[in-house]
Amino acid sequence: xxxxxxxxxxxxxEFLKQHGVAEFDIDRGDLKLRLKxxxxxxxxxxxxxxxxxLRTAPASVGEAAAAATAKSGSNPGMAAAESESGAQAExxxxxxxxxxxxxxxxxxxxxxxxxxxxxxxxxxxxxxxxVEAMKxxxxxxxxxxGEVVRCLVSNGQPIExxxxxxxxxxx
Numbered sequence: 001x002x003x004x005x006x007x008x009x010x011x012x013x014e015f016l017k018q019h020g021v022a023e024f025d026i027d028r029g030d031l032k033l034r035l036k037x038x039x040x041x042x043x044x045x046x047x048x049x050x051x052x053x054l055r056t057a058p059a060s061v062g063e064a065a066a067a068a069t070a071k072s073g074s075n076p077g078m079a080a081a082e083s084e085s086g087a088q089a090e091x092x093x094x095x096x097x098x099x100x101x102x103x104x105x106x107x108x109x110x111x112x113x114x115x116x117x118x119x120x121x122x123x124x125x126x127x128x129x130x131v132e133a134m135k136x137x138x139x140x141x142x143x144x145x146g147e148v149v150r151c152l153v154s155n156g157q158p159i160e161x162x163x164x165x166x167x168x169x170x171x
Contacts, residue, residue, distance in 0.1 A: 092170065095168075096166040103159070150166070
């Protein structure tokens with residue numbers, strides 16, 4: 001291998017570790033590469049990244065609710081009152097975000113019952129959905145206990161890293 005190839009491989013490995021990818025395969029002509037990372041090594045970094053995202057979520061959710069209420073066209077006094085009560089209700093909601101890029105699935109298989117539905121009580125660590133990434137099915141667990149208020153994505157929808165998936169009322 002050339003020095004540049006080795007450097008490119010190092011950058012690829014760092015990128016994959018940084019984004020929490022567990023396995024990676026590439027097959028291009030005479031180059032065949034398979035990388036597998038130990039999940040225990042990548043988990044703490046991903047969890048800290050997710051925790052950082054969740055710490056910033058309530059403020060942005062409250063701002064979005066206030067903006068939506070203000071745009072509803074009701075009178076200004078009513079909009080301010082709705083905005084305050086909406087922001088207060090929103091602060092009690094915990095947002096579960098996707099730790100990876102992929103395709104969202106709300107049930108373990110086509111035609112099966114959903115992992116969770118609005119109104120269901122979930123415990124921290126309970127599987128609430130699957131995100132398919134690079135043909136791997138990744139079970140996503142709730143990072144908070146409470147009542148599922150709503151699912152923010154639809155079955156089969158492509159999702160991004162950090163995209164909100166569920167609202168959970170923790171209070």
